[in-house]
Amino acid sequence: MPALPNGTGNGTEETVLSRLAKLREARVLVTGGGGLVGSRLVALLQRADAVVTVLDRMDAYPESAHDLFGAARSGARLVVGDICDEATMAGLLRGADFVVHAAAYADVAACARHPDIAFRANVRGTQVVLEQVAAHPVRRLVLVSSASVYGDGVPGVDGPQRFHEDQSLFPLSVYANYKLWAEHQTRLMLGAASGAEYAVLRYFSVYGDPQIPKPGSHSWVVPWLAIQARLGRPMRLNGGGNQVRDLVHVDDVAEATALALVEEQMAEQTVNVGTGTPTSVRQVAEFLAPHFPGSRCITTPRPEGDPLGGFASVERCSELLRWRARIGVREGIDRYVQWLLATPQAVPRWLAEAAA
Numbered sequence: 469m470p471a472l473p474n475g476t477g478n479g480t481e482e483t484v485l486s487r488l489a490k491l492r493e494a495r496v497l498v499t500g501g502g503g504l505v506g507s508r509l510v511a512l513l514q515r516a517d518a519v520v521t522v523l524d525r526m527d528a529y530p531e532s533a534h535d536l537f538g539a540a541r542s543g544a545r546l547v548v549g550d551i552c553d554e555a556t557m558a559g560l561l562r563g564a565d566f567v568v569h570a571a572a573y574a575d576v577a578a579c580a581r582h583p584d585i586a587f588r589a590n591v592r593g594t595q596v597v598l599e600q601v602a603a604h605p606v607r608r609l610v611l612v613s614s615a616s617v618y619g620d621g622v623p624g625v626d627g628p629q630r631f632h633e634d635q636s637l638f639p640l641s642v643y644a645n646y647k648l649w650a651e652h653q654t655r656l657m658l659g660a661a662s663g664a665e666y667a668v669l670r671y672f673s674v675y676g677d678p679q680i681p682k683p684g685s686h687s688w689v690v691p692w693l694a695i696q697a698r699l700g701r702p703m704r705l706n707g708g709g710n711q712v713r714d715l716v717h718v719d720d721v722a723e724a725t726a727l728a729l730v731e732e733q734m735a736e737q738t739v740n741v742g743t744g745t746p747t748s749v750r751q752v753a754e755f756l757a758p759h760f761p762g763s764r765c766i767t768t769p770r771p772e773g774d775p776l777g778g779f780a781s782v783e784r785c786s787e788l789l790r791w792r793a794r795i796g797v798r799e800g801i802d803r804y805v806q807w808l809l810a811t812p813q814a815v816p817r818w819l820a821e822a823a824a
């Protein structure tokens with residue numbers, strides 16, 4: 469196995485950028501590039517001198533949030549459109565060397581409420597992306613999947629579980645089930661079947677600015693609790709906050725995703741993108757509390773589909789992707805709070821006006 473740069477991790481962003489030199493002047497299409505992860509990835513690809521095109525419906529957030537995400541001012545070409553539109557996809561893939569497929573109806577609770585909308589975006593849309601990638605001379609597609617495919621892990625095991633890529637998968641939500649479908653469909657349609665390589669990344673719980681909660685969502689614990697505390701409301705711990713998350717910072721996730729485009733060993737591989745460290749929801753509240761004197765927690769019911777969670781086995785991403793997360797959870801949460809305090813307009817109006 470090739471050593472990680474600097475022996476201990478990905479090193480600095482400079483080290484990462486030197487590994488991304490293969491992307492210089494390469495044409496990269498990022499579906500969902502206007503969202504949280506996509507916009508951070510696009511900024512990194514721009515710094516690596518790739519020629520980036522974003523395809524995004526731009527309707528996942530209120531328009532006021534678009535400025536926070538910065539897709540329009542990133543310098544990348546922004547195409548406002550839908551991955552389900554075959555003509556749009558074909559037109560964009562005619563000139564693409566690489567694709568990151570990150571577009572999705574990306575909320576567990578919303579997918580449960582609207583499985584039809586989720587099906588259209590996450591299944592039908594993915595099918596169109598895969599068909600068009602297979603029909604064009606794309607070198608590699610990185611499929612963004614999710615740790616939700618593990619469900620609650622192995623039944624009967626007490627305590628937080630480490631999720632390994634080869635263990636059995638048991639999606640517990642519509643969202644997770646569609647992600648697992650996308651993984652299988654990618655394997656069936658790309659690779660040996662088409663000539664286009666693929667790599668699959670299972671993101672754990674991504675957080676970091678400018679993440680803001682979506683209405684009706686129970687995902688994204690860091691912004692939820694931080695904004696509740698910022699508004700002087702109690703931090704609501706669903707089910708007491710004993711669920712475990714592997715919180716991985718969006719800057720780290722962007723680096724892992726860009727590297728998956730170029731790392732040769734990643735062809736036809738699936739790896740976890742997490743830190744390898746479990747953090748309970750209650751611990752997140754404890755990390756936030758000193759920033760918001762007088763803050764307190766209350767226990768609320770655990771919503772359906774809210775997984776008990778687990779954390780990533782990180783051996784495979786260290787070995788194949790030669791990547792490890794660099795930002796620890798305490799540092800990442802501190803960074804999020806500093807951003808939130810400096811960016812009061814980030815608090816969505818629907819949330820500020822909602823009853824506590």
Ligand SMILES: NC(=O)c1ccc[n+]([C@@H]2O[C@H](COP(=O)([O-])OP(=O)(O)OC[C@H]3O[C@@H](n4cnc5c(N)ncnc54)[C@H](O)[C@@H]3O)[C@@H](O)[C@H]2O)c1
Nearest residue numbers: 500503504505524525526528550551571572574614671674
């Ligand atoms: N945030 C997390 O914790 C997390 C964890 C695991 C996996 N993921 C996955 O990572 C990817 C990015 O998630 P995110 O957190 O940035 O979510 P996000 O909602 O911020 O970004 C998703 C983007 O996809 C776009 N989109 C949705 N449907 C589309 C369509 N039909 N055509 C074009 N664009 C469309 C949305 O407008 C949005 O900008 C998603 O695939 C998500 O499922 C996220």
